[in-house]
Amino acid sequence: MATDQALHGLDSLELGPLASQESGARRLARRGWAATWPKLLAAALVLGAWQLFYLSNFHGDSASHLVGDPAQGMGNLWDQLVRGQLLAAIGTTMERALVGYTLSVVVGVIVGAIVSRIPPLRAAIGSIITGLTTMPSIAWFPFAIILFGLTDSAILFVVVLGSAPSIANGLIAGVDYTPPLLLRAGKMMGLRSFALYRYLIMPASLPSFVAGLKQGWAFAWRSLMAGELVVQIAGSLSLGVLLNGDQEQLDLTSAISVMIVILLIGVVVDGLFTKVDLAIRNRRGLLDPAIA
Amino acid sequence: MAAVELTGVSKAYRTGRGELLALDDVSLSVRPGEFVCLIGASGCGKSTLLNLVAGVDRPTAGRVGTGGRRVGLMFQEPALFPWLTAGRNVELALRARKVPRQERRARTAGLLDTVRLAGFGDKRPHELSGGMRQRVALARALAQDADVLLMDEPFGALDAMTRDLLHDELERICAERTLTVLFVTHNVREAARLGDRVIVLSSRPGRVIGEYPVPRQGPRRIDSAQVARIAATLTDTLREEMGRHGH
Numbered sequence: 199m200a201t202d203q204a205l206h207g208l209d210s211l212e213l214g215p216l217a218s219q220e221s222g223a224r225r226l227a228r229r230g231w232a233a234t235w236p237k238l239l240a241a242a243l244v245l246g247a248w249q250l251f252y253l254s255n256f257h258g259d260s261a262s263h264l265v266g267d268p269a270q271g272m273g274n275l276w277d278q279l280v281r282g283q284l285l286a287a288i289g290t291t292m293e294r295a296l297v298g299y300t301l302s303v304v305v306g307v308i309v310g311a312i313v314s315r316i317p318p319l320r321a322a323i324g325s326i327i328t329g330l331t332t333m334p335s336i337a338w339f340p341f342a343i344i345l346f347g348l349t350d351s352a353i354l355f356v357v358v359l360g361s362a363p364s365i366a367n368g369l370i371a372g373v374d375y376t377p378p379l380l381l382r383a384g385k386m387m388g389l390r391s392f393a394l395y396r397y398l399i400m401p402a403s404l405p406s407f408v409a410g411l412k413q414g415w416a417f418a419w420r421s422l423m424a425g426e427l428v429v430q431i432a433g434s435l436s437l438g439v440l441l442n443g444d445q446e447q448l449d450l451t452s453a454i455s456v457m458i459v460i461l462l463i464g465v466v467v468d469g470l471f472t473k474v475d476l477a478i479r480n481r482r483g484l485l486d487p488a489i490a
Numbered sequence: 491m492a493a494v495e496l497t498g499v500s501k502a503y504r505t506g507r508g509e510l511l512a513l514d515d516v517s518l519s520v521r522p523g524e525f526v527c528l529i530g531a532s533g534c535g536k537s538t539l540l541n542l543v544a545g546v547d548r549p550t551a552g553r554v555g556t557g558g559r560r561v562g563l564m565f566q567e568p569a570l571f572p573w574l575t576a577g578r579n580v581e582l583a584l585r586a587r588k589v590p591r592q593e594r595r596a597r598t599a600g601l602l603d604t605v606r607l608a609g610f611g612d613k614r615p616h617e618l619s620g621g622m623r624q625r626v627a628l629a630r631a632l633a634q635d636a637d638v639l640l641m642d643e644p645f646g647a648l649d650a651m652t653r654d655l656l657h658d659e660l661e662r663i664c665a666e667r668t669l670t671v672l673f674v675t676h677n678v679r680e681a682a683r684l685g686d687r688v689i690v691l692s693s694r695p696g697r698v699i700g701e702y703p704v705p706r707q708g709p710r711r712i713d714s715a716q717v718a719r720i721a722a723t724l725t726d727t728l729r730e731e732m733g734r735h736g737h
Binding site: 201202204205206208209212213379380382383385386387388389393397398401402404481482483484 | 544546562563565567569571572573574582583585586587606610614615616617618619620621622630634651652655658659662
């Protein structure tokens with residue numbers, strides 16, 4: 199039938215040529231390199247800046263060895279790694295991060311879900327949540343320490359307060375910005391109450407929710423570092439404790455190395471969120487094909 | 491009995507500057523299986539009228555009835571869910587109607603075949619062309635087992651060639667399923683090409699100002715003489731109506 203053939207022809211014309219026939223291994227190598235070189239460049243820039251700082255002789259007294267060069271710093275870091283000290287510190291800190299962040303996600307999702315469902319709460323609690331996201335988490339420490347003492351709980355409390363509002367906000371924004379046309383289509387289809395949430399509003403708000411999770415992680419990590427510097431718990435070795443020790447011993451070289459570790463962990467976790475975000479946007483066709 | 495019946499329907503909206511009368515005393519009756527095109531300039535309340543028939547909105551005065559028939563709605567945008575494949579989009583409409591799982595798969599395949607998209611079920615909406623997406627939307631509307639299909643400028647955003655082919659397709663599908671269609675458009679040729687009857691609405695407020703039956707004389711084309719003649723009459727009526735609003 200003529201219409202049928204014309205339609206099929208038009209379809210294949212509009213879909214354009216097939217993807218390039220590049221072999222799997224080559225494609226993997228190209229993508230791997232594309233993902234790696236910016237990170238190598240970033241590392242080189244950081245170490246280069248350190249080297250310049252070292253050469254600038256900032257304190258005007260290079261003889262006192264206030265700061266070592268990057269090679270010395272990395273050697274120092276390696277030393278701590280071998281002695282197990284660094285790994286133990288990272289372990290404690292990451293455990294707190296994991297527990298704190300998990301709690302934040304639970305709290306953020308519950309609060310976000312309730313607030314987005316109940317309009318009167320939306321106005322009242324919504325503005326409190328926005329207020330909380332702008333509150334520097336370090337300002338919570340006096341409150342937390344008086345309440346919990348110098349304990350893990352005080353740190354976790356501040357981590358949750360720092361990051362849960364962002365997560366709740368991401369969820370609420372996602373629900374708010376569900377495209378009205380899709381809502382209309384969903385209702386015409388007969389999606390009601392729970393099904394409407396399950397099949398339309400939740401998936402529609404996923405990108406915004408992931409953005410909230412990502413921002414929540416950044417806030418959790420910052421709050422945790424502030425917490426470990428302010429709340430020193432006897433007998434527990436964490437990145438904060440290492441950094442504090444360096445401050446007391448005026449060991450600038452070691453302080454910079456620990457800071458690089460903190461930076462690295464933050465960047466790696468953030469990278470995971472970015473990957474998830476890109477995967478979602480790619481599936482939905484929200485990425486420029488030139489990048490994807 | 492009519493498939494869609496509007497009796498003395500008026501619809502007013504409250505706006506910042508007072509009340510806006512979108513539809514004024516519109517009476518309209520569509521027979522089962524009839525294809526009726528609604529045409530009018532901007533502000534004729536076409537979309538309002540469809541919303542009333544779909545039951546998304548209530549009239550200020552008058553009655554709207556579909557005799558308990560299922561109503562499906564299609565928009566100018568396909569409004570597909572971007573996180574689902576084409577097949578899943580169609581299947582969701584079946585799921586919303588509580589069609590059992592085993593049956594859903596077969597019916598989804600059948601519906602995609604109906605709109606000539608067999609084999610594209612695994613593609614996501616953004617991987618399809620505009621015309622293909624609109625066909626998925628049609629399959630989804632058909633999945634609602636609607637007897638009455640309301641179409642709000644469904645081909646308005648497509649290029650002329652694609653639109654022309656989709657006219658043939660829509661005609662075939664409507665004949666196969668004896669669908670009653672209320673089709674809103676800005677395009678006089680499209681209205682004359684598709685409709686069994688074309689209804690012209692005035693603007694601000696929307697009133698019925700003309701009705702033009704288009705008798706079936708064998709297969710129609712967008713460029714056939716009958717279509718051109720009726721399109722010309724429609725254009726004249728619309729221009730006259732638009733002129734009334736100029737100063």
